[in-house]
Amino acid sequence: MSSEIRVRPAAQPAADGAFITVTPASAGWSYVGFEALTLRPGQVAERDSDGRECCIVVIAGHVHIRSRDGEWRDVGGRPDPFSGTPDAVYLPPGGRFAVEGAGDGAEVGLCFAPAPNGGVPARRIAAADVPATTRGYDRHERTVHDVLMVSDAAESLLVTEVITPSGNWSSYPPHKHDRDALPDECLLEETYYHRVTPADGFGIQRVYSDDRTLDETVAFSDRELVLVPRGYHAVAAPPGVALYYLNVMAGPVRTWAFQDDPALAWTRADGATTDLPIPKEHRS
Template identity: 30%
Template sequence: MHIPPHDNRNRAIVDMGDARVPLVYFNILRLKAGESFGYRLPGYESCVVPATGTVEVDCAGETFVDIGQRGADVWDGEPEGVYIPSDTPARITARRDSEVFVAGARFDRTLRPFAVRAGDLDVVQYGSDETKTHRKIKHILGAACHDRVGRLLVSELYTVGAGGWSGFPSHKHDTDRLPDETRHDECYNFRFRPGHGSGLQMLQRVDNEPGDAYHVMDGSTVLIDRGYHPCCVLPGYEMYYFTILGGQSQRSLRQFFQPTHADQVKTIPGIMDMVAKFR
């Protein structure tokens, strides 16, 4: 499903228990310097990631200062974040005007909060200009945090160069059937550079049968409940998407490549390194 760009007024775009993607949560906060926002998510762990700006986060008796160093947009520096345990109050205070992503996943245990600084990111780059699949992934809560987080995976994905495809070969993760696949609900929020750029999100429910396609713009949110879901950006533009994954039975993601296109894995340099970073 596509949720068009809109002013959500700091209210959840994907709330707890959403019927379409019940395993994930997503909010965007827009805070002026000095403004604060408090929240608590019973049964959901979360991660606070400034898209732009700098914030202070208070949680479980700890204060995490100077989180986020980006200026104009998500291309202007590296991401940082703070992990917020399930059912734990958190307060975010903007030190300068900030736009803040709050990503969540269903998880019933309460762990400990921690900060992810720019130097802690797990970065992987794969694909190639020739295959039109060149991209970089910056894992904020990735494999490096596996023993500190419950079911939540949080990453930022960037196309490298202008134009091209992402999420190809097409894959899905909507059924728990280990070792081949896990059920992970997913949510994207897209940005484009320049901002008037746009792209396409495909969602093919069944191999070799027609699916859906959504025109995504700067600020679009897409919910991935089931099916194969590649996306692309128009030639001449760069694409970014903030990615939230919430697992049903485990944190590690097992992707199932679409049978019709699975052999394309062999044509894309470094793709199996990318797959490994989600486990």
């Protein structure tokens, strides 16, 4: 069994508020970078885009954002990630940008991916324009906020949020996207930045491959990051605990084509619940 799945705990915040930082080099892959920051009012974090596009997701609170492509003030507004859809700003590569804590401060996710063709024009992604949709059924029902998915303009980045109620599963049925084999499947690296309520709770994430050379189950706590380089993956919220995660995905082609675990693909069927008879071939 390999040890590929890494849980990055929150560190003591740096001078600019960063408490989790992942680069392609530190992750051992090629595309996805991610940072989580907490910013006090007036505290500023500056970054060089370095050929990367960036989606700045305001997880909670308010920020002001400045770049060569424009300035956006009072971005954000929700008090916590469980309360509605997020405000975000998309920035193409080129020069430095700054994120400043406003109001009572903020928690922010910086989502990075390569943009060798220059990305697309900068824009604010207003919370009112981020759809909140229900996905799944019964104990794998969850709410999805598509911040920057395939129908939204970008060069490489895919960004979404998921709220998983107490006792439910998400990223379910377990699915994978680790082969560059379109149209059936695409290669996408992925990070999961988790928030947990209550904050002293925990969540569970399993990642595994068909041949089980990768088969790991990890527990994560509030403000921890799980890196998923390959394999089927799913997330579970224990009773009494609700989960939020911010997903960042990127790969050689900007699309979202995945394969379900064949043993559990039947659970994706509309209305499939634990009250329905288990298919004959899956009975013990």
